[in-house]
Amino acid sequence: MRLRGRLFIPWIFLAVSAPGFAQTDPPLTLRDAEKIALENHPKIQAAMHLAVAANAQVTQTESVYYPIFYGSLTGVEAERDSRVAAGGLNNPIIYSRYANGVTLSQLLTDFGRTHELVKSADFHAQAENENVATSRAIVLLDVDRAYFGALKAQAVLTVAEKTVKERQLVADQVTELQKNNMKSGLDVSFANVALQQAQLLLIQAQNDLQASFAELSTALGYSGRRTFQLSDEPLPPAPPPEVTPLVDQALRERPELITERLEENSAQTYTKAERDLSFPTLSAFATAGLVPTGQEQLSSRYAAAGFNVNIPIFNGFLFSSLQDEAKSRAHAQEQHVRDLENRISQDVTTAWLEAVAAFKRLAVTEQLLDQANLALDLAQSRYTLGLSSIVELSQAQLNQTEAQIEQASAKYDYAAQISSLKYQMGVLR
Numbered sequence: 001m002r003l004r005g006r007l008f009i010p011w012i013f014l015a016v017s018a019p020g021f022a023q024t025d026p027p028l029t030l031r032d033a034e035k036i037a038l039e040n041h042p043k044i045q046a047a048m049h050l051a052v053a054a055n056a057q058v059t060q061t062e063s064v065y066y067p068i069f070y071g072s073l074t075g076v077e078a079e080r081d082s083r084v085a086a087g088g089l090n091n092p093i094i095y096s097r098y099a100n101g102v103t104l105s106q107l108l109t110d111f112g113r114t115h116e117l118v119k120s121a122d123f124h125a126q127a128e129n130e131n132v133a134t135s136r137a138i139v140l141l142d143v144d145r146a147y148f149g150a151l152k153a154q155a156v157l158t159v160a161e162k163t164v165k166e167r168q169l170v171a172d173q174v175t176e177l178q179k180n181n182m183k184s185g186l187d188v189s190f191a192n193v194a195l196q197q198a199q200l201l202l203i204q205a206q207n208d209l210q211a212s213f214a215e216l217s218t219a220l221g222y223s224g225r226r227t228f229q230l231s232d233e234p235l236p237p238a239p240p241p242e243v244t245p246l247v248d249q250a251l252r253e254r255p256e257l258i259t260e261r262l263e264e265n266s267a268q269t270y271t272k273a274e275r276d277l278s279f280p281t282l283s284a285f286a287t288a289g290l291v292p293t294g295q296e297q298l299s300s301r302y303a304a305a306g307f308n309v310n311i312p313i314f315n316g317f318l319f320s321s322l323q324d325e326a327k328s329r330a331h332a333q334e335q336h337v338r339d340l341e342n343r344i345s346q347d348v349t350t351a352w353l354e355a356v357a358a359f360k361r362l363a364v365t366e367q368l369l370d371q372a373n374l375a376l377d378l379a380q381s382r383y384t385l386g387l388s389s390i391v392e393l394s395q396a397q398l399n400q401t402e403a404q405i406e407q408a409s410a411k412y413d414y415a416a417q418i419s420s421l422k423y424q425m426g427v428l429r
Helices: 002-017 030-040 042-065 113-179 185-219 244-253 255-278 318-384 390-425
Strands: 068-076 097-109 281-294 301-310
Touching: 030 113, 030 185, 042 113, 097 301, 113 185, 113 255, 113 390, 185 390, 244 255, 244 318, 244 390, 255 318, 318 390
Parallel strands: none
Antiparallel strands: 068 097, 097 281, 281 301
């Protein structure tokens, strides 16, 4: 018994490790698919990097508030009594020397220009952060559509496989009846035509399923096509009865619109910064250092401090032209916001109407399938009793197949329309 037990244990491990006992991946739910896409999709990663870059621009603009402090090492070997005589109005003398020192400069005020530039950069950074939300919403919408599209393709494939089996059975029965001289060869031909049509439907359904898996793979951020075991999703509730609250919500929460409004604020603030170019700037400077070696005219150390005021007087209308450009761009951004608001209102209304129509299709396709099944039962009974031709039976089979496809597709079409409506409302994030 001990020997048999020892011999039996390895066979258990061999059986578990055999291909027939290999563990399969768990079903992929819609929530899992969305999570994978949010972590993996390159579109979201790119938007996040652009947001980081925009926030870095805020820090770059704020750097003007801080002093500039740097050190210098200078060595010069000059001819005796050398002076810079050409290239300028001044005539400074050049002494042979070696010196080292430090210099500090600080902008005291530019009368609000830097402040407006920082505000403009901050608005732009916020807009880029909203672009991340927009990218997330687009990716989620693509995932939902591809997921429900794959479920729809699976449902159609199931209908096609069932149709092939049923029509194969009818073709076999009609062939046997023809052998017994109870049906004609024309009946066999019609039955075979119906079977071949079902086989064509099966081939198309198989191809559509693989194409839907490819689309879902891309939506998840994968580089190649993968196959999935999908988990069915419950039917969403009925769409809201009124569209006006949905439009209002979209105008508040759509990330694209928030982005455009922030860019409008950035453009308006930048216009103020360009206006402030005409104001003076006040800066302070200080420098100090040592001259260990050099000509005798130079002291062994030096130090100085001062300030500088720059007052713009005339520069060929550059500042006024920059301000006019900034104003025009700000006005254009205002119109972009208006146009986007109009398009969002239209898109939400269209998505709501399509969702309502898809919801109504659910009941109609259910009734259509019941009637098609009843008609097929009657047609089969009439054909068996010899009261009708094969044409009536074939038409009833075709109607049932179309009704089954419509009924299988209606659920997932409605779920996809609800996802589109959520995206248009700005709540799919």
